[in-house]
Amino acid sequence: MISLTPRLLPNPFTFENYEYLVNNGVLPFIRFLGNSAYITVLVIIGRLMVCALGAYGFARLQFRGRDAAFGLLLASLMIPDMLMVLPLYSAYVKAGLIDTHFPLIVPPIVANTFGTFLLRQFFMTIPKEYDEAALVDGASHFRIFVSIILPLSKPALATLAVLTFVNVWNDFFGPLVYLSDVNKFTVPVGLAFFQTQDSTQYGPLMAGATLAIIPTVLVFVFAQKYFTRGISMTGIK
Numbered sequence: 001m002i003s004l005t006p007r008l009l010p011n012p013f014t015f016e017n018y019e020y021l022v023n024n025g026v027l028p029f030i031r032f033l034g035n036s037a038y039i040t041v042l043v044i045i046g047r048l049m050v051c052a053l054g055a056y057g058f059a060r061l062q063f064r065g066r067d068a069a070f071g072l073l074l075a076s077l078m079i080p081d082m083l084m085v086l087p088l089y090s091a092y093v094k095a096g097l098i099d100t101h102f103p104l105i106v107p108p109i110v111a112n113t114f115g116t117f118l119l120r121q122f123f124m125t126i127p128k129e130y131d132e133a134a135l136v137d138g139a140s141h142f143r144i145f146v147s148i149i150l151p152l153s154k155p156a157l158a159t160l161a162v163l164t165f166v167n168v169w170n171d172f173f174g175p176l177v178y179l180s181d182v183n184k185f186t187v188p189v190g191l192a193f194f195q196t197q198d199s200t201q202y203g204p205l206m207a208g209a210t211l212a213i214i215p216t217v218l219v220f221v222f223a224q225k226y227f228t229r230g231i232s233m234t235g236i237k
Helices: 016-024 029-060 066-078 081-095 102-110 113-123 129-136 141-152 154-169 173-178 187-194 202-232
Strands: none
Touching (some): 016 029, 016 202, 029 066, 029 102, 029 141, 029 154, 029 202, 066 113, 081 102, 102 154, 129 141, 141 154, 154 202, 187 202
16 A cells, blocks of 8 residues: 555555565566576676786786786776677677576676776785795795785675675666566566556565665675775775
8 A cells, every 4th residue: 555654664564565576476576586696696706706817917917018908998997888788789699698697697797897996906005025925935826816815805805796796786777688588587677577657566566676675785784894994995904
């Protein structure tokens, strides 16, 4: 029931809308949640790995053209995302990847300039004496990266993970453009089922929005300490 007077608690209190989402909705809402969770987890893991490796190369290794390559990488931030939609869509059609989760997983992993920039700036705050001492002891760059840089960079990694989670979990445009099979839709697109030109099912819509926001709140609660430190860039202990 819709009321013009705001209430802190619903009256009457009922789980009817949640039961509708799970059992009798246009599609069981749990499937949308599963698709979103699957895509988000893969993107977070992949993005952390790719961005961390790229950031380590730009921050700790010396090679010809490093600064020029990093400048070119930063220049790509000026390209609007919407400008790439048509070329990417055309490429995915030719590759037969439309109506799959590939466009929602792989490109966000390998093409994230901001994540590489964020981690690179954080890695540069870690004293290079650690690297030199490890090299003297015979450690490889990969060992330095895994055993020294990553453990000291938990705040920055947590920050990138949280920002990635929010961005991917709430993405509406990507799934709307690249997916057509209802079974593959994510939560933001699934919520749109409850809004039509003629009417809006406010009960199921609000229940779905509540379920959709719970993971975001939990991520911020558990990662708050690292997230705050990562944003302030306070480096090492």
